[in-house]
Amino acid sequence: MLQNVIIGQYYPASSPLHRMDSRSKLIAAFFYLFIVFLANNWVTYGVLIAFTVVTISLSKVPFRFLYKGLKPILLLVVFTMLLHIFLTKEGDLLYKAGFLEIYEGGVIQGIFIALRLLLLVMMTSLLTLTTTPIDITDGLEHLLGPLKKWRLPVHEFALMMSISLRFIPTLLQETEKIMKAQMARGADFTSGPIKERAKAFVPLLVPLFVSSFKRAEELALAMEARGYRGGEGRTRLRALEWHQRDTFALILLALLTLSLFLLRN
Amino acid sequence: MENIITVKDVTFSYPGEETPTLKGVSLDVHKGEWLSIVGHNGSGKSTLAKMLNGLLLPSEGAVNVSQYTTGLPDDIWEVRRLVGMVFQNPDNQFVGTSVQDDIAFGLENFGVPRDEMVKRINESVARVGMEAFLNQEPHQLSGGQKQRVAIAGILAQKPSVIVLDEATSMLDPIGRIEVIDTVRELNKKEGITVISITHDLEEALSADRVVVMKMGEKAAEGVPEDIFQQRELLKSAGLDLPFSLKLSEALRHQGVELDKSYLTQEELVNALWKLA
Numbered sequence: 001m002l003q004n005v006i007i008g009q010y011y012p013a014s015s016p017l018h019r020m021d022s023r024s025k026l027i028a029a030f031f032y033l034f035i036v037f038l039a040n041n042w043v044t045y046g047v048l049i050a051f052t053v054v055t056i057s058l059s060k061v062p063f064r065f066l067y068k069g070l071k072p073i074l075l076l077v078v079f080t081m082l083l084h085i086f087l088t089k090e091g092d093l094l095y096k097a098g099f100l101e102i103y104e105g106g107v108i109q110g111i112f113i114a115l116r117l118l119l120l121v122m123m124t125s126l127l128t129l130t131t132t133p134i135d136i137t138d139g140l141e142h143l144l145g146p147l148k149k150w151r152l153p154v155h156e157f158a159l160m161m162s163i164s165l166r167f168i169p170t171l172l173q174e175t176e177k178i179m180k181a182q183m184a185r186g187a188d189f190t191s192g193p194i195k196e197r198a199k200a201f202v203p204l205l206v207p208l209f210v211s212s213f214k215r216a217e218e219l220a221l222a223m224e225a226r227g228y229r230g231g232e233g234r235t236r237l238r239a240l241e242w243h244q245r246d247t248f249a250l251i252l253l254a255l256l257t258l259s260l261f262l263l264r265n
Numbered sequence: 266m267e268n269i270i271t272v273k274d275v276t277f278s279y280p281g282e283e284t285p286t287l288k289g290v291s292l293d294v295h296k297g298e299w300l301s302i303v304g305h306n307g308s309g310k311s312t313l314a315k316m317l318n319g320l321l322l323p324s325e326g327a328v329n330v331s332q333y334t335t336g337l338p339d340d341i342w343e344v345r346r347l348v349g350m351v352f353q354n355p356d357n358q359f360v361g362t363s364v365q366d367d368i369a370f371g372l373e374n375f376g377v378p379r380d381e382m383v384k385r386i387n388e389s390v391a392r393v394g395m396e397a398f399l400n401q402e403p404h405q406l407s408g409g410q411k412q413r414v415a416i417a418g419i420l421a422q423k424p425s426v427i428v429l430d431e432a433t434s435m436l437d438p439i440g441r442i443e444v445i446d447t448v449r450e451l452n453k454k455e456g457i458t459v460i461s462i463t464h465d466l467e468e469a470l471s472a473d474r475v476v477v478m479k480m481g482e483k484a485a486e487g488v489p490e491d492i493f494q495q496r497e498l499l500k501s502a503g504l505d506l507p508f509s510l511k512l513s514e515a516l517r518h519q520g521v522e523l524d525k526s527y528l529t530q531e532e533l534v535n536a537l538w539k540l541a
Contacts, residue, residue: 134362166362169404215357222358225320225350226418227342227374235376237369237383 009069009125010132015060016245017130022139024246028253029127035253036116038260045115047263051256052119061129069125070118077114084110137161138238148231155231163219171212178207269425269458270294270317270348275326277312286312288481289326294426297456299449301469301489304478305503313478314430314462318348331425346375349419351432355411359403364395367403368418375422382421389420393447409440413447420451427451429461433468445471466499466507470528477502493528509533 090105
């Protein structure tokens with residue numbers, strides 16, 4: 001069952017967004033986090049929504065995959081929306097029942113906040129949906145490269161990420177194996193009160209930890225044997241290629257920002 | 266014959282341990298040969314293997330790889346490039362997220378330019394017969410395939426020596442044959458020196474020379490035919506005799522007229538079917 005796990009939520013497809021350099025996607029997503037806050041009226045939100053919808057349709061990612069990413073925060077969205085609707089007392093009074101008063105300003109504010117959250121999450125999931133985790137790691141390493149001057153271990157961080165990604169399926173396979181071994185000896189992971197079930201996981205986690213440490217030690221030795229000596233003087237097989245479309249995407253984003261500045265109140 | 270590695274009077278103890286793991290071991294490895302180092306657990310054979318590419322440095326004595334010395338900081342990287350090592354657990358030496366990334370790992374460490382890297386990856390992956398798997402991820406590969414990728418990673422570094430540190434002990438019989446055949450071809454056709462560390466005497470049978478390790482010392486050294494005649498020595502080193510040898514001795518004991526004890530199954534079968 002664990003064999004088919006896909007790491008992260010990458011959706012394989014061939015779209016302009018998939019072909020973009022991970023660096024430009026990272027920059028764009030980061031930038032988007034800020035410009036969402038520029039929108040403060042119907043027109044600017046309309047522009048943002050249009051931009052987001054076009055981007056999503058360009059990505060060829062089916063909506064249900066995006067929805068999966070949205071599901072966990074849906075409750076938060078509804079909650080903040082209701083909070084604003086009930087607590088913001090601006091504009092005309094729309095409805096009154098006992099102590100409950102709903103104002104026009106509150107409703108608008110609620111809708112805006114909900115939209116803002118939805119747009120944010122959709123765009124950031126679009127990044128992980130169209131970029132493999134390893135590409136994101138590579139992109140981050142390149143973008144954060146200048147920080148090496150301040151002795152930030154950027155290369156080590158990226159290597160750690162990629163090794164973790166590489167070992168996720170291996171550890172999942174091992175978990176499955178240990179689980180079966182413990183089940184064969186009468187361990188029960190699926191029934192009983194939560195406390196009992198949590199306890200049942202101890203004999204699963206302990207061997208997993210022990211073997212992970214052993215793996216780490218052996219891997220370090222193997223890396224050393226293959227001449228690993230830190231990031232200095234290292235070349236790279238994975239090459240990131242910045243194309244015209246990446247520059248174009250960032251220009252588009254700059255134009256969006258400009259229009260938001262012009263159209264906001 | 267030209268030596269590629271010379272181990273001279275090497276003594277080594279792990280920190281905090283009183284009895285040394287290696288006691289005054291000397292060893293010459295000839296260029297292009299297949300040398301098997303056999304021994305029981307704790308005989309010091311794996312420690313000796315880690316000496317050969319400077320993963321461990323001798324407390325006394327020296328290890329030289331062609332003109333380089335493992336103890337010199339200036340030489341160590343060249344030593345590691347020349348002496349590639351395949352370890353026991355196929356999973357725990359796979360660094361990259363895919364076959365080509367893993368083969369690239371060593372090349373990246375040695376600062377090989379990207380164009381050259383791509384060329385060498387394609388070439389070395391073909392030499393181990395894994396060219397169809399270039400973009401596969403490690404969890405989609407069998408143990409034997411992973412070990413072959415590890416060998417390809419070493420080949421890409423243009424090594425002189427491949428050290429197999431119990432590299433087949435975690436594989437199923439098919440994977441074991443895959444790996445041994447791959448290495449044998451590299452040894453025979455390309456003249457790459459192979460040092461295989463093993464406790465499996467069957468595997469040592471195909472070696473040009475065998476070194477027996479016992480309690481941190483070199484107990485014997487010679488061609489397999491000679492070594493395997495020294496039954497008492499092998500027994501005291503905690504090693505199990507190869508099956509064909511045991512069978513031929515048992516047959517002789519039963520009065521079957523065999524000229525000698527045969528090392529390989531083929532030799533034994535050839536001798537047996539000729540019997541009246």
